[in-house]
Amino acid sequence: MKILVAVKRVIDYNVQIRVKEDGSGVHTDNVKMSTNPPDDNAVEESVKLKESGKVKEVVAISIGEDKAQESIRKALAVGADKGIHVKADSYIEPLGIAKILKKIVEKEKPDMVFLGKQAIDDDCNQTGQMLAAMLNWPQATFSSKLNIKEKSLEVVREIDEGLETLEINLPAIVTCDLRLNEPRFASLPNIMKAKKKPMEQLNAKDMGVDLKNRIEQLKVEEPPKRKAGIKVASVAELVSKLKNEAKVI
């Protein structure tokens, strides 16, 4: 079996983002970037399945500017076999990303596509489901446990009420939740070896799909700030404040 795993390069999850003064977006210059966290889980699961012998090949793909290759190299360093970088110099909405991924799926013919459940920059939570619709494949979103069978996949999903178990036929789309696994770190020798692994380079413009964004971002602003609070000295004072000042208990 073959897995295509999609990774996105985003502002690192530990960075406190800063909104641009002119309201056009957030500052990304000189800001630490890294792979979207649930995408790391998607890569880890792909590699684990390869190590278990159930999967033969893992192809990592990223769509974005040249530096998106860093996220692909990271996937290669932990065990993916081949990379595909689709160069895109400006923001593409999830709908356009899904269209590009569909083209890649038609060419690579994977049995499964793994993605993170959501990107932590635009917080859209759409790409996997959209790709599933375009391919007419079944989907398992928010997956926290996978069991590959011969022609199907048993998946435990995290839902608001608890957990849900599905069995979906292959080929299928899986979007990965953070508790699916613990992503490994790449060792230095493997990082060096990853530099020799193949990386195919394509351009989004040449994919033959409509990438025109449909949503216009009118402005980006900071959320309203909370007024500074106070420190209380004791539990008794806390309870008294909650009861008499905030009147919430």
Place this chain on the structure above:
Amino acid sequence: MSVLLIAEHDNSKLKPFTFNAITAASKIDSDVHVLVAGTSCENVSKETANIPLVKKVLVCDSPNYQNYLPENLAPLVIKVSEKYDHIVASANTFGKNFMPRVAAALDVSQVSDIIKVNGPDTFVRPIYAGNAFATVKSGDKKKCVTIRPTSFDAAEKSGGSATIEKVEAVDIPSTSKFIKREETKSERPELGTARIVVSGGRGLESGENFKLINDIADKLNAAVGASRAAVDAGYISNDHQVGQTGKVVVPDLYIAVGISGAIQHLAGMKESKIIVAINKDGEAPIFSVADYGLEADLFTALPEFLAELNKLNTIQK
């Protein structure tokens, strides 16, 4: 033009967030129609018809829709949505699962997780875990929108008399099979809608120590929440997680105990009306959003807190 809202329910009654989504839908257009797709869901369609903001209920009663498999639900929504300009649902694991499938099939760019309706095509949505708000304008003719339920008040439940119309089921693919759902049962209020939430973090040090949190929650009739660190450490199940990747809560009172306040946790609770932080590290980022901060060891502070609460006899339910 009318708005089509997809109701979330358990085949016997509506899920609470559907009421919030109805309020948001009514701000897009006052002609709100609700699709109730389910199995033996007659009671749900009656309950929906009672909501004053709802003008029409479309009910599709079929075994195809018992478990909300998105592969089954999306084709029905697409067929029913032909006459509508907007398709909306709540942005929880229900709406997030099927709506992008609908949008992609219609070649529409979805607007996810809106917190404000500025007009029929213009919405405000949080990005970067709520650290920025983006105002966006959709240029698609038909719009697929998911709604952050905690940002809108729940709609009135009774007094309406919407018409109920039957809708035929559509063919479903047989690619996907529901096996089971394990719902975490609790006597406490639901996390997403509770008036008070008491949350524990890694500072609790073990699952057993969550008893300290549970005792306070029981006393205050509160829901129990947790940080991702506590869930990842196995202290408590995932459905309690508050944060960017868990639930977003907006209670009147949020009490964060032993939670440092990572960006991803703050994203899920910083809109709460009153925030209390109890943490032994006075420098913890959680204090920057807390109205009342108590720098103390939680293992002594929580029993004291419970004792103080027990002295009060006027706890609001």
